[in-house]
Amino acid sequence: MARQCPECGSEWIDSVQVCGDCGTNMVAAELAAEHEDGAAAAGGPSLVLLWKMESGNLLEALVDRLEKADIPYVVVAGTAVSVFEELPLEPDHLPEPWRAQVWVVEELQERAVRVLNQVLRPGS
Numbered sequence: 001m002a003r004q005c006p007e008c009g010s011e012w013i014d015s016v017q018v019c020g021d022c023g024t025n026m027v028a029a030e031l032a033a034e035h036e037d038g039a040a041a042a043g044g045p046s047l048v049l050l051w052k053m054e055s056g057n058l059l060e061a062l063v064d065r066l067e068k069a070d071i072p073y074v075v076v077a078g079t080a081v082s083v084f085e086e087l088p089l090e091p092d093h094l095p096e097p098w099r100a101q102v103w104v105v106e107e108l109q110e111r112a113v114r115v116l117n118q119v120l121r122p123g124s
């Protein structure tokens with residue numbers, strides 16, 4: 001299966017998350033497209049950054065909780081973060097492989113934040 005960039009039409013293999021031609025986050029665009037039906041009248045959903053982590057040890061727990069809460073999410077990790085933020089890929093500036101961002105649909109942000117708080121402060 002190939003993945004096509006919704007912005008410029010370039011085709012990439014499935015493992016490519018960010019279009020190399022125009023920088024569009026194709027995974028985020030696909031997630032947004034899946035939820036277009038319900039939010040079309042409002043101009044379409046937008047994704048918001050839920051969490052930007054410097055350590056990956058809570059990523060698995062967060063993703064697991066989001067799935068159980070039926071909240072769609074997008075994880076951008078490693079070098080994709082660098083492309084996404086348009087940082088220069090200099091040899092002494094390579095991102096750590098465990099660096100990751102979690103994005104959620106804006107309309108579910110409040111629920112997602114509650115899930116995040118449960119993961120960060122269990123028992124509270």
Ligand SMILES: [Zn+2]
Nearest residue numbers: 005008019022
């Ligand atoms: Zn593109």
